[in-house]
Amino acid sequence: MRETLNRRFTRARGQELRVLGVVVVLAATAAVTAGVVTSSRDGQAFAEAAPLASFTPIERVAANVKAPPVRRGGSTGVVTVDCGTNGNRKFSPDNPVAQPGVRNGAQHVHDFVGNLSISADSTDESLAASDTTCRNGDRSSYFWPVVRIDRKANRQANPVGANADTLKAAGPGTVKCPTVRDKLPAVPAQAAAEVNRNLRLLDQQLAEANRRLVTSQGQGGPNFVDNAILGPLRDKRVATLDRIAIAIGRQGARPTGLVSLAECDLSYDGAHANHGGGSSTGGSAGNEVTPTVNCPSVRDKLPAVPARAASEVNQDLNLLDKQIAEANQRLVTSQGQGGPNFVDNAILGPLRDKRVATLDRIAIAIGRQGTRPTGLTELAPCTLTNADPNPEPSPSASTGGQLPGVQGPNLEIAGNLGTIVRPASVKIEYRGNPTSKVVAMPRFLRALTGESKPTSRGPANARASWTCGGFEDRLTDQYPICPAGSQVMRVHDFPSCWDGENIDSANHRTHIQFPDRTTGACPAGTVAVPQLRISISYNIPVQVQQRGQYQLDSFPEENHNPTSDHNDFLNVNSTRQTAKIVQCVNGGRRCR
Structure with missing residues (x-):
């Protein structure tokens, strides 16, 4: 109780x-x-x-x-x-x-x-x-x-932190959902039409939830958004994600874990995108942010993959993920090493070279069974997120998938100061x-x-x-x-x-x-x-x-x-x- x-x-x-x-x-x-x-x-x-x-x-x-x-x-x-x-x-x-x-x-x-x-x-x-x-x-x-x-x-x-009422007064917020297109394995050509229909349906469901968020302002009690908008959206996404998995599974290995992408959340990132960080105590040595690697997604850029090439393509897609993980680990373990160009020369440069080779293998595998895709190697270069200790504030992408990051030497974010x-x-x-x-x-x-x-x-x-x-x-x-x-x-x-x-x-x-x-x-x-x-x-x-x-x-x-x-x-x-x-x-x- x-x-x-x-x-x-x-x-x-x-x-x-x-x-x-x-x-x-x-x-x-x-x-x-x-x-x-x-x-x-x-x-x-x-x-x-x-x-x-x-x-x-x-x-x-x-x-x-x-x-x-x-x-x-x-x-x-x-x-x-x-x-x-x-x-x-x-x-x-x-x-x-x-x-x-x-x-x-x-x-x-x-x-x-x-x-x-x-x-x-x-x-x-x-x-x-x-x-x-x-x-x-x-x-x-x-x-x-x-x-x-x-x-x-x-x-x-001056109470510490973001003020909830101020954020809410700035607007109803926005429903944010995990992206799905860039999490799928290679989509077999025979399943592409059905998968794409369901991906469009996911976009429609999200747009509908955001419209409902605007039109229902002031309705219900404190849990109205969760019960009347986010809960039904989650149920719809579960069903749609299951249809995507079934469609792919009919032509090959059925993807697992898509249910993890069903839950959406309410974000006020638009209201606090310019939250800044200068109001708290000074910088704290040893609290510098550990950046993470930010690479262009590949899975959502591929054409429909011939079924006979799907296994090889999926192996290389998994290899791309492991290469990013290795780079992220290297960022943690090499902090303080080298000069100003260390990260670019020792981490991002080698990562780019590995991605070029892997992306080329993906194109070759698809090309053996159909039309070879072009331009994949343009996706090889990666950057860092949260790399600048004093970045210029910027609003998050309207399509979801990324919200405002940390700022300043104390890693302040969204009113979390000190x-x-x-x-x-x-x-x-x-x-x-x-x-x-x-x-x-x-x-x-x-x-x-x-x-x-x-x-x-x-x-x-x-x-x-x-x-x-x-x-x-x-x-x-x-x-x-x-x-x-x-x-x-x-x-x-x-x-x-x-x-x-x-x-x-x-x-x-x-x-x-x-x-x-x-x-x-x-x-x-x-x-x-x-x-x-x-x-x-x-x-x-x-x-x-x-x-x-x-x-x-x-x-x-x-x-x-x-x-x-x-x-x-x-x-x-x-x-x-x-x-x-x-x-x-x-x-x-x-x-x-």
């Missing part, structure tokens, strides 16, 4: 702070006091420092974390994986799980650990070929929104199930936890994740104020009840669900896989906490709502690694 209190932060006569923004309070944390803190601790008053109502001393949160009792046949082992704390500065506003193919789609910045090459455009094949920061060789990707400190923030005079705080520690654990043994999770499984948009989508998927070191028996959906010597923490438990078949679903949730909170049992029709838990700790000065000067990166309309905390995971563990995890967990051992 959840209680939603609508609050918004405004200033009255330059003196008073009135609370009116969105804060979602879970029943489990009902003991948390909502409102401005007015007491003192250790002789230090912090009422006048005006921490917002979204901050609370952790001592005021009642103990609410209770593990279900382990039953006979349950699994109690724990496997701990060390993937570091993002010391290589792999920051990105991509979300390859929830917004695949949409560059800068998160509209906030993530910390990434594990897989070194992952980006919005990654494929399963390119992820499997990547190196990793994990000491045991785990190539999985784990990523979460960064935490920032802005010491200049005066929350009474200096990024690097985690002091990150603990990644695979845990058991109290009622049953676990089975191996499938390779390339996608999973997420929490709700990045509790304001617009509602709080159903939100999960309390905040606590302090030494207080792990309690979790809150507010920013904690920790006693001296205690670290600010985020604890993210992932769903662990798999449907036994799918590695993803249209909403990225229904294929893997949470166990029952009380018993730990999985729902009927699902099986238990090792439950992933990620615990992130930060050294944040107590004064910063008391003044409300740290916050989570979020979608702009969330105004750094602590309830919008979330975490994403893409499993690239090898079959051998997965088997070892299962054996350890089911054996009740503790392993590394």
Whole structure:
């Protein structure tokens, strides 16, 4: 049971702070006091420092974390994986799980650990070929929104971050969907007409949703857009994507994973395209952005491919993806090397040469069975995204697929301002199930936890994740104020009840669900896989906490709502690694 209190932060006569923004309070944390803190601790008053109502001393949160009792046949082992704390500065506003193919789609910045090459455009094949920061060789990707400190923030005079009402007043926003044309394998000639009809239908569905967004302004409640526009659009896209897969499958191998492209989202990128970044604290050495490779797409530029050439063409298309992934990995591992032309000479130049050879092979393969395409080698040169630390602001492409990127040395984006705080520690654990043994999770499984948009989508998927070191028996959906010597923490438990078949679903949730909170049992029709838990700790000065000067990166309309905390995971563990995890967990051992 959840209680939603609508609050918004405004200033009255330059003196008073009135609370009116969105804060979602879970029943489990009902003991948390909502409102401005007015007491003192250790002789230090912090009422006048005006921490917002979204901050609370952790001592005021009642103990609410209770593990279900382990039953006979349950699994109690724990496997701990060390993937570091993002010391290589792999920051990105991509979300390859929830917004695949949409560059800068998160509209906030993530910390990434594990897989070194992952980006919005990654494929399963390119992820499997990547190196990793994990000491045991785990190539999985784990990523979460960064935490920032802005010491200049005066929350009474100027609340930190983008203002949701200002963004919404600028217009209804725009529905953005992952692109599909550039994600398809070679389309056999016999299927081309049917595939193209369905691709046009996807465009029509998106245009219709955007028209509905304009004409329905002011209708319904806070979840109207999600329920009346985005939900029906997702259902239509699922059906259309399935028809595309069937059409291609009749002539050859049926493509998998297209369901990942069904989910669309509401973006205010047009309103905040010129967000700028100069209002926060100065640049932070070591927080420079890691750029990613941006190459022209090839799949959507090919003609219909003769069926006899499809296999060879698909092999080379996968090779192009791996070449980009290798270049992205090289960008991470070679930071600080060479002179001003190092990236062009050592990464982009060799990548261009490899792409020329691969594109030529594609043209030859098609030409053996039909008319050889021309001009493919013009697609060989690549550039970098987020390469300029102070780029000129520019609006995003109207067709979708890319949103405004980060700006400035602090990687500020869409009202997410301040200096990024690097985690002091990150603990990644695979845990058991109290009622049953676990089975191996499938390779390339996608999973997420929490709700990045509790304001617009509602709080159903939100999960309390905040606590302090030494207080792990309690979790809150507010920013904690920790006693001296205690670290600010985020604890993210992932769903662990798999449907036994799918590695993803249209909403990225229904294929893997949470166990029952009380018993730990999985729902009927699902099986238990090792439950992933990620615990992130930060050294944040107590004064910063008391003044409300740290916050989570979020979608702009969330105004750094602590309830919008979330975490994403893409499993690239090898079959051998997965088997070892299962054996350890089911054996009740503790392993590394």
